[in-house]
Amino acid sequence: MTTSENGIETAHGIFNNNVVESSRLDYVTGDGVRPYPEGGDTYAYIKFKTTDAEKIKTPYGEIFDGTNTDGPPCTLNGFTGARNGQIIPEWSLSGEYVKPKKGAELHKVVNGKDTVVAIFDGKHFKEVKGK
Numbered sequence: 001m002t003t004s005e006n007g008i009e010t011a012h013g014i015f016n017n018n019v020v021e022s023s024r025l026d027y028v029t030g031d032g033v034r035p036y037p038e039g040g041d042t043y044a045y046i047k048f049k050t051t052d053a054e055k056i057k058t059p060y061g062e063i064f065d066g067t068n069t070d071g072p073p074c075t076l077n078g079f080t081g082a083r084n085g086q087i088i089p090e091w092s093l094s095g096e097y098v099k100p101k102k103g104a105e106l107h108k109v110v111n112g113k114d115t116v117v118a119i120f121d122g123k124h125f126k127e128v129k130g131k
Helices: 011-023
Strands: 042-047 105-110 113-120 125-127
Touching: none
Parallel strands: none
Antiparallel strands: 042 105, 105 113, 113 125
């Protein structure tokens, strides 16, 4: 077993399964596809700051005076339904465009190795050469 830069174990898919479990990426789309399959070893994320924070919403359901009606694994309480003890806030853009600030990073994680693959130049993400 090895440990990644951020201290998450990476052997036997534990890293990816931890991400899938924490963020509840085990859902199936309307056409029956599971975008993050069990045992997968790759995912991506964007790390950014924005001045459009008011467009980022918490997806509350009716019980919390919200309007979100997403089905499971959405919990409708503002947190993912993590099954591994993690407490992860959930956010929604609800069709809104949120412009990242210059310097935003697009990351690709393969077998626990996190690599910056592109950086936002203020208009577009530009590939980081050699990654």
